[in-house]
Amino acid sequence: MTxxxxxxxxxxxxxxxxxxENVGHRHVVDGFTFNVNGxxxxxxxxxxxxxxxxxxxxxxxxxxxxxxxxxxxxxxxYHEIEGRVYNNYIDPLTIKFGGVVYSQTKRDVHDHNYEGxxxxxxxxxxxxx
Numbered sequence: 001m002t003x004x005x006x007x008x009x010x011x012x013x014x015x016x017x018x019x020x021e022n023v024g025h026r027h028v029v030d031g032f033t034f035n036v037n038g039x040x041x042x043x044x045x046x047x048x049x050x051x052x053x054x055x056x057x058x059x060x061x062x063x064x065x066x067x068x069x070x071x072x073x074x075x076x077x078y079h080e081i082e083g084r085v086y087n088n089y090i091d092p093l094t095i096k097f098g099g100v101v102y103s104q105t106k107r108d109v110h111d112h113n114y115e116g117x118x119x120x121x122x123x124x125x126x127x128x129x
Contacts, residue, residue: 008039012123015048015066015081017116027052027085029062029114035123040077043068046118052085060085060111066118082115 017029031050038044049063066079087109 008037008042008044009121009124010035010037011121013046013066013079013118013121015079015116015118017081017114019052019085019112019114022110022112025054027054027060027112027114029081029085029116032122033066033079033118038069040069040071040075045069046079048081052112060087062086062114072120076120078120079118080115081117083113085112085114087111 012035013033015030015033019027019029029050029052031048033046033048036044036046045068046066047063048066049061051059051061053059062083062085064081064083066081069077069079071077
């Protein structure tokens with residue numbers, strides 16, 4: 001599929017970053033940005049939010065706004081991301097019936113920084129949609 005970038009289509013991006021090490025571990029920050037209309041030359045940004053992935057029994061929340069669109073040679077674009085995962089713990093044992101109980105604990109309260117980038121845009125409607 002060829003995307004007509006002059007139409008500034010609605011799209012999303014997959015993003016990935018590995019956090020800094022703190023208290024002997026790191027977290028994975030990954031997911032999909034919220035959709036926006038934009039092209040490779042208009043400096044649009046995307047919002048994103050989520051929970052880190054980690055094997056130890058805690059997670060951190062994060063949210064942010066990508067940097068502006070960075071054009072690629074093939075006419076697409078990507079975005080840089082950076083930020084901090086926050087020190088609120090979410091203990092998997094406190095998740096009840098689909099709801100999440102946020103709690104600040106006194107043990108090992110810490111946070112992590114991260115930086116990474118998105119992939120190229122995804123989720124474009126078919127030509128002529």
